[in-house]
Amino acid sequence: MTNVDVDLLIIGAGPTGLFATYYAGFRGLRVAVVDSLPELGGQITAMYPEKQILDVAGFPSVKGRDLVEGLVEQANSAKPEYLLGRSATTLETDDDGVTVGLDDGTTVRAGAVIISAGIGKFSPRPLPAGEDWVGRGLEFFVPSFAPYAGKDVVIVGGGDSAFDWALHLEPVARSVTLVHRRDSFRAHERTVEQVRASDVEIVTKAQVTALQGDPTVESVEITIGDDVTTRPCQAVVAALGFVADLGAIQSWGIEVSRRHVLVDSAMQTNLPRVFAAGDITEYPGKVRLIAVGFGEAATAVNNAAVAIDPSAHVFPGHSSDA
Numbered sequence: 001m002t003n004v005d006v007d008l009l010i011i012g013a014g015p016t017g018l019f020a021t022y023y024a025g026f027r028g029l030r031v032a033v034v035d036s037l038p039e040l041g042g043q044i045t046a047m048y049p050e051k052q053i054l055d056v057a058g059f060p061s062v063k064g065r066d067l068v069e070g071l072v073e074q075a076n077s078a079k080p081e082y083l084l085g086r087s088a089t090t091l092e093t094d095d096d097g098v099t100v101g102l103d104d105g106t107t108v109r110a111g112a113v114i115i116s117a118g119i120g121k122f123s124p125r126p127l128p129a130g131e132d133w134v135g136r137g138l139e140f141f142v143p144s145f146a147p148y149a150g151k152d153v154v155i156v157g158g159g160d161s162a163f164d165w166a167l168h169l170e171p172v173a174r175s176v177t178l179v180h181r182r183d184s185f186r187a188h189e190r191t192v193e194q195v196r197a198s199d200v201e202i203v204t205k206a207q208v209t210a211l212q213g214d215p216t217v218e219s220v221e222i223t224i225g226d227d228v229t230t231r232p233c234q235a236v237v238a239a240l241g242f243v244a245d246l247g248a249i250q251s252w253g254i255e256v257s258r259r260h261v262l263v264d265s266a267m268q269t270n271l272p273r274v275f276a277a278g279d280i281t282e283y284p285g286k287v288r289l290i291a292v293g294f295g296e297a298a299t300a301v302n303n304a305a306v307a308i309d310p311s312a313h314v315f316p317g318h319s320s321d322a
């Protein structure tokens with residue numbers, strides 16, 4: 001068991017949490033960051049590191065992986081203690097601070113906490129025919145395109161991730177087939193049009209009903225009505241969405257609404273010394289964008305700084321004056 005003592009604990013190492021880490025360092029706070037994932041970057045790292053992101057201020061277009069790398073470099077200026085691959089399970093507040101217990105037995109004592117856990121812990125929706133095939137040709141995320149070079153790839157799903165991955169894998173793979181159970185899609189219309197204009201084959205009103213091969217997948221069965229076809233396939237991507245869960249957060253006494261943490265204009269929850277920022281928060285007029293999360297992170301850190309030291313000021317001055 002380990003005891004960690006810091007001024008500020010940040011729960012969640014996605015873009016919002018990483019920017020909050022930098023800002024905590026700017027405020028001169030000792031900071032620790034905990035995340036259930038083994039890598040920094042949250043959903044971007046896990047789900048779309050190769051995707052171009054178009055709505056981050058100052059970047060007309062930035063690849064997810066590059067955005068995370070820049071945020072990590074910026075956050076490292078705070079010399080944070082990273083506690084990755086661990087989940088926060090308990091939280092207790094008192095007059096002097098907050099005590100958070102992690103699932104590995106670590107106890108973190110902090111003057112304040114910022115929850116920036118995005119949508120919480122998320123797990124992919126399973127492909128019914130894919131049981132026991134994970135790691136044998138079936139994956140739920142595409143963190144890198146290189147492993148798919150020269151392969152016949154089948155992508156299952158009709159949302160943004162399915163179409164994004166189809167579009168990016170098309171020039172890399174030998175063939176890409178997108179299979180969806182309906183003939184309408186949830187993906188952005190522009191992306192759908194780009195995929196339709198590419199060499200990707202779209203098969204609708206269909207399901208992947210079996211994977212075949214030994215030890216890894218070599219072919220798949222696609223069922224359309226009463227017709228079953230078999231086609232070569234060395235990689236299957238099940239992009240069927242994911243299930244989000246706030247997990248232990250819901251047992252901490254924090255006021256939540258529809259899996260989101262309620263905050264006021266200072267990003268403070270109903271618990272003293274406990275703040276939140278990013279997609280996990282809810283308030284009137286909330287907009288869930290990375291750009292919004294950055295602003296909320298700065299607001300949360302500056303107000304947490306006052307909770308930690310009542311003699312401090314909410315506004316720290318501009319970084320250019322430091």
